[in-house]
Amino acid sequence: MNENNSGRYGPYGGRYSGETLMHALRELEDAYRKAQKDPAFGEEYSRFLREYAGRPSLLYYAERMSRDLGTTVYLKREDLNHTGAHKINNVLGQALLAMRMGKKRLIAETGAGQHGVATATAAAYFGLECDVFMGKEDMIRQSLNVYRMELLGATVHEVTDGTATLKDATSEALREWSRRVEDTFYVIGSVVGPHPYPEIVRDFQRVIGDEIRAEMLEKHGRLPSALLACVGGGSNAMGTFYPFIGDPSVRLMAAEAGGEGVDSGRHAATVAAGTTGVFHGMKSLFLQDDEGQITPVYSISAGMDYPGIGPEHAYLHDTGRAEYFSITDDEAVDAFEYLSRMEGIIPAIESSHAVALLTKMKSGFTPDDTVVITISGRGDKDVEAIGRYRGKIR
Amino acid sequence: MSKENIIDTAFRRLRAEGKKAFIPFVTAGDPNIEATALIVREMIRNGADLVEIGVPYSDPSMDGPVIMRADRRALESGTRLRDIFRVVRELSADFPEIPFLLLLYFNSVFVYGIERFFSEAEEAGISGLIIPDLPIEERAEAQPAASAHGIYLISMVAPTSLERAERICKEAEGFLYCVTSLGVTGVRKEYQTSFQEYFERLDSFSNIPKCAGFGISDPEQKRQIEQYCDGTIVGSAVERKIEAGIEQGLDEARIARSVGNLVFEFTGGK
Numbered sequence: 320m321n322e323n324n325s326g327r328y329g330p331y332g333g334r335y336s337g338e339t340l341m342h343a344l345r346e347l348e349d350a351y352r353k354a355q356k357d358p359a360f361g362e363e364y365s366r367f368l369r370e371y372a373g374r375p376s377l378l379y380y381a382e383r384m385s386r387d388l389g390t391t392v393y394l395k396r397e398d399l400n401h402t403g404a405h406k407i408n409n410v411l412g413q414a415l416l417a418m419r420m421g422k423k424r425l426i427a428e429t430g431a432g433q434h435g436v437a438t439a440t441a442a443a444y445f446g447l448e449c450d451v452f453m454g455k456e457d458m459i460r461q462s463l464n465v466y467r468m469e470l471l472g473a474t475v476h477e478v479t480d481g482t483a484t485l486k487d488a489t490s491e492a493l494r495e496w497s498r499r500v501e502d503t504f505y506v507i508g509s510v511v512g513p514h515p516y517p518e519i520v521r522d523f524q525r526v527i528g529d530e531i532r533a534e535m536l537e538k539h540g541r542l543p544s545a546l547l548a549c550v551g552g553g554s555n556a557m558g559t560f561y562p563f564i565g566d567p568s569v570r571l572m573a574a575e576a577g578g579e580g581v582d583s584g585r586h587a588a589t590v591a592a593g594t595t596g597v598f599h600g601m602k603s604l605f606l607q608d609d610e611g612q613i614t615p616v617y618s619i620s621a622g623m624d625y626p627g628i629g630p631e632h633a634y635l636h637d638t639g640r641a642e643y644f645s646i647t648d649d650e651a652v653d654a655f656e657y658l659s660r661m662e663g664i665i666p667a668i669e670s671s672h673a674v675a676l677l678t679k680m681k682s683g684f685t686p687d688d689t690v691v692i693t694i695s696g697r698g699d700k701d702v703e704a705i706g707r708y709r710g711k712i713r
Numbered sequence: 714m715s716k717e718n719i720i721d722t723a724f725r726r727l728r729a730e731g732k733k734a735f736i737p738f739v740t741a742g743d744p745n746i747e748a749t750a751l752i753v754r755e756m757i758r759n760g761a762d763l764v765e766i767g768v769p770y771s772d773p774s775m776d777g778p779v780i781m782r783a784d785r786r787a788l789e790s791g792t793r794l795r796d797i798f799r800v801v802r803e804l805s806a807d808f809p810e811i812p813f814l815l816l817l818y819f820n821s822v823f824v825y826g827i828e829r830f831f832s833e834a835e836e837a838g839i840s841g842l843i844i845p846d847l848p849i850e851e852r853a854e855a856q857p858a859a860s861a862h863g864i865y866l867i868s869m870v871a872p873t874s875l876e877r878a879e880r881i882c883k884e885a886e887g888f889l890y891c892v893t894s895l896g897v898t899g900v901r902k903e904y905q906t907s908f909q910e911y912f913e914r915l916d917s918f919s920n921i922p923k924c925a926g927f928g929i930s931d932p933e934q935k936r937q938i939e940q941y942c943d944g945t946i947v948g949s950a951v952e953r954k955i956e957a958g959i960e961q962g963l964d965e966a967r968i969a970r971s972v973g974n975l976v977f978e979f980t981g982g983k
Contacts, residue, residue, distance in 0.1 A: 333851055334848065334850060334851065335819055335846045335847065335848070335851055336846060336848060337775045337845050337846055337848075337869075338845070338848055338869045338871040338873075338874055338877075338881075339871040339873050339892060340873075341848050341850075341873075341874070341877060342873045342874060342875050342876075342877060343873065345877075480781060481772060486772060487772070489774075490772055490773075490774035493774045493775075494774065494775070497775070500873055594824070595823075595824075596820045596823060596824050597818075597819045597820045597823050597846070598772065598820055599774065600846070602823075605820075607820070607824060609824065609825075610793060610794055610821060610824060610825060611818075611820035611821050611823065611825065612770065612771040612788065613771045613772050614771075
């Protein structure tokens, strides 16, 4: 795996960026390499995770679910982190880097709003200016998170271009970074974008997998049989999987957004239906036509409504080390309700895709298997939209 | 020896005559591909020395709102690469001394197939490509095919290139596209960059022709900037003119003439 820090994952990755940003990407990489070598940075980051984000997150034994599904199920409770999702892990790391680099302002793209909320939170904590770019569609779907960001002192910019979702918000954040590159730090929310972002975000999210590993060894004396996570850009999945890549006995299973079904054309299942391309600074898999025009994607989940996937995931798929499955909106909504009723835990609609993957694949596991599902975020933000989807709320 | 790229011929002639290059930009297919052909003819008739044709993209993350809207209109009119190659083939046959450049995102080349793209581009008479998201570090992927087909990859340099500028200057071919302000494409009223310092530094690395782009919106700005470099590139101002023509309900010929008049304002007809 990427041991040489070159930003290449097999044929994927790279730094396909405009010249205006190339120096900033270099500067970021240099700052990150220095931070990696500096024990003080690691200690400060760990302290923030512990004292501010509330880590380690629980590894919860889901007893009723285990009985129901006929296997041993643990939930990695990223939903219990401060701000309610795994996004805070990465944002605190990048905000600390921004402070070291003397940047005065954080910008971010956001889909479901969780990354935007985490960035706004870090900006409030460190006293930095904060601008978040969000598609108009997502501002409607996730209106609660828009107000949360504003409450935290961030300015939320509505993006109306294209499909007015995460990809358009990402493009607009890149434009804004080009306009004010000198004093601005772009906090990318997933394992996407030009090098070194996919590496940095993975490294700040691997705490999820590291904790799972330590806790499973402590509780069971052995590694889990399988790890399940949802994947849009792929940051919680990458963080969950990464420490286990060298352990072939551990199945790595990712759930991508199948929308109304891969055959319907209305989905965001990049691995199932994508081809290799270059977009948003990286070479990876994208949903696009035969001339490289990005095709409109769709998912009930704003956080997974993105036409690409992180380059390291594309590589894990190619090598067969991780498996990628499509989960439809209906399956995800069923799982949202299932976990709520079975365990009293309301998961984010994104994380519900990973829950759905286990309910769908349960026949592949026995009671002796231990399966860990990363619950990447909590579902409060989705309650209203799912209520409408089910016709319970008008 | 293969024959000389006409970009080199054009700049040698301009320098010998003590003239500056004027390079207008137009998005192919805005409002449709036949209009583009008319617009480019008007540009040349009114003094364009080189012509830069934009390949429309679904998600132009390095462009401002004017080019974004142009790209959307072009894609809505059904513009495909084969249409662009066809139109440039006709134009390059009629104007064999005018270098035609394509400006496009790397994905348009990559997904089409790098070898296939350069082969068809050569056949269409294209002299150079400007690929803003293919920095020198990633260039090796396209350079062999470009060179094999006699097409230049035009490099961009920006005020933020800093220590990178020397390598970019030394590896540049054809001319250097010098970004004169930060941000994305679009017209601007004021500049913060000191042009003299910027171009003197670039000149110290290489004698290659240098053209300024990004945000040049009127003839006065053009005159100010070109005293420090070899030419200017004007894009968003052209697209604003096309957009105004569409909004007024003008037909293709009238839109093309309005762009021709705009080019004349910049060049004085030469």
